[in-house]
Amino acid sequence: MRKYRNLSFISFLLKNAVFLTIICLIMLIGVAMQYSAGGGHWMPRAGKHLFRFIVCMGVMLTIALTDQRFWYAWAYWLYIGVLFLLFFVGLWGGVGMGARRWIGLYIIEIQPSEFMKVALVLVLSRYYCSLNVCERQAPGVHITPLLMVAIPSILVLRQPDLGSALILVGAGFGVIFFAGLQLWKIVASFLLGLCSFPIAWMHLHTYQKKRILIFLNPDQDPLGAGYHLLQSKIALGSAGFWGKGFLKGTQSHLNFLPEKHTDFIFAMLCEEFGFLGGSLLLFLYITLIALSYLMTSTVRGYFGRLMGSGLTFLLFLHVFVNIGMVMGLLPIVGVPLSFVSYGGSSMLSAAIALGFVLNIAHYSTLRLGE
Template identity: 50%
Template sequence: MSVVQKLLQVNWAVVLLICALAGIGAGMLYSAANANMDPWAERHLVRFGVLLVLMIGVALTDIRVWFRVAYPAYFVTLLLLIAVEFKGTVGMGAQRWIDLGVIQLQPSEVMKVAMILALARYFHSLSLEDVRRPLYLLFPLFLVLAPAGLVLKQPDLGTATMLTLVGGAIFLLAGVRWWKFLLVGAGVGAALPVAWNFLHQYQKNRVLTFLDPSSDPLGSGYHITQSKIALGSGGVFGRGFLEGTQSHLNFLPEKQTDFIFTMLAEEFGMVGGLILLGLYLLVFIYGFAVALTCNNHFGRLLALGLTVNLFFYVFINIAMVMGLLPVVGIPLPLVSYGGTAMLTAMTTFGLIICVRVHKDISIPRRGLQGEVI
C-alpha cells in the first residue's frame, strides 16, 4: 500500500476532533495564565504541532513494524524506569522524570503505551485455550507488575494503578476467565490492610480526605474542596471565559494540569463540561469501532487496549476533581499541560489510526512453540 493510499485511509474527521481537543486545552491554558500565551498555551500548541506530524507518521507506519518493536520498546522503557531510580529528576516531591537532554521524559507515561504494545503482541501468539492456562499468564503478569512496582516506588500511586487497570483490561479482552479476576480481587482485598502500612503519609491523607473531605479543609482536603466550589460556581452555562474566580484568584490548585477540567466547568458550566465529554466519547467510539473492524488479533487488542487506556485517563481525572475518587496525578488527554502526557496521547491516537489504516493486513499467529494457530 502506497503512502497516498494510506493517507486516504486516515479518518481526517478524527484528526480534526483531536485538534479540537488540543484547541480546548490551549484555550484553557491561556485562561489559566490570566489571558497570556506564556508559559503554558504557547508551548502546548508548539508541542501539539510537532506531535501531530509524529502522530501521522505513527499512523502510516506498517502495523507489522509496531508488532516487531513491541518487546524492544517495552524493555527500553522498563530500563528508563529503572534509570529514574538512580538518575531521576525530583519534582513535586516525587522522582518521576529523567533528563534526556532535549526533553524531560516521564517514562511511566510512555510505559502505558509500551505495555499495551507488548501485551497485544504476547496475546496475539496465544490460542484461546492457552490464554485460559495459568502458566501462560506468568509472563504477561510480569509485563504489568514490573513497571507498576517501579512506578509505585517513585512514588506515583495513580499511574501504578492505571497500569494495573489497563493491564487487567487487556487480560479480560484477551479471554482470561472471570473467576481469575475474582480470585485476584479477593487477594487484593485481603492485602489492603497490610498495603495501607506501606503507603506514604500523603497518600494515606488523600484516601482519608476522599472519605471525609471536610476533615481537613485547609490541609489535605484543600484541593478537592476548592475544586467542588469551582464546579458548583460554574452552574449550567458558566461564569464566562477568563471570568472564573476560583482559578483566577488562585484558589484552585494545579489548574493547568490535574484540575483543568474544574476550571473549564467554572468558566463554561455544565454545558461546556458535557461538550468536552462528548468529544472524548466520539474518540472512544472510534477506537472501539477500529478494533471491531480489524482483521488481525494484534491490531484488535492494541486498539482496544489503547482506547481503554484513554478512557481511564478521562474517567479518573474527572472523577477525581469531582471528589468521586481520591486525588491522583492523572492528566486530561490533550487538555492538561504536560510534554510527556501529550507525547503519550498523540502516540496513542497514531497507533489507533494505524490499526484502522492497516486493518486488512494479516499478521501470522504463531504460538509460543512456533506452531501456526
C-alpha cells in the same frame, strides 16, 4: 511481504477526518484553558502547549502510517527500553513535587511512566499474539503478562506516582481481559488485591494515605489535605449552566484552585464555561472513545484487535479517573487529562496511543498472530 497500505496519505486523512478533528478540538480546548490558566497570556504554557501538539500530531501520523509488522517485531524491545528508562529514573531521575519522575534531556524532560502505559499495552498484545490456541488455554499462560504489568507498576508506585501505577494496572488488566482471562479470575485477583490492601497501605506515602482518607471524608480538613477537592468542587459547583465566562473564573484566577493547569484543568474549564463547556469536552471524549472502539471492532488481526481495545481502554481510564477525581467521585491520585492537561510526556503518550489506534485501523486487514 504483502502490501496492506492500500490508501494514499490524503485519503487516509479523509477517512479519519472525524477522528482527527475531534483530537484537534480537544487540543484547542486545551490551548484555550492553558491560555486562561496563564492569566490570559500565551506565555508560559499556552504557546508551548500548541507547539507540542503540532509535534505530537506529526508523531501520531508517523506511527499510524508505519507498517504494523514493524511495531509487532519491535514491541518487546520498546517495552524493555521503557522499562530501562523507568529503572534509570528511579535511580537518577529528577525530583519534582516530592516524586522522582523525570529524566532531563537538556531541552526536554521526559516522564517514562507515561510511555510505559502505551508500551505495556503493546507488549501484552504482542505476547498474546505469539501464542497459539492451545497455548492460550494453558493454565499458567497469564503469569508472564502479570509480571509484565507488575514490574513497571511497582517501579512507578515507588516513584511515587499512585495515579500512573493504577492506570498501568488498569490498562494491563484490560488487555488481559480482552485476551480471554476468565472473568472470575479477574474478580478473584481483584478480591486478592483488596485483601492485600492493608499491606499496600503500609507502603503508601503519608500524603497518599491522606488523599484516600480525604476522599472518604472531604470535609474533615478543609484547609489542609481536603483543600484540593473542596476548592475543585467549589469551582465546579459555583459555575452553573453558562459558567463565569472565559478568563473570569474566580477560583482559578485568584489561585484558590490548585494545579489548575494540570490535574484540575477540568474544574477550571467547568468554572469558566459551566455545564455547557464541561459537557462539550466530555462529549468529544466520548465520541473519540466510541470511534476508537468502532475502528477496533472491525479489525481482523488479533494483534490489532487487542492493542486497539487496550489503548481505547487506556484513554477511557485517563478521562474517567481524572474527571472523576476532580468531581470527588474518586480519590485524588494525579492523573492528567489527555491533550488538555499541561505536560509534554502525557500529551505525547496519548498521541502515540491514538497513533496506534489509527495504525490498526489503517492496517485493519493485516492478520498478525494468526
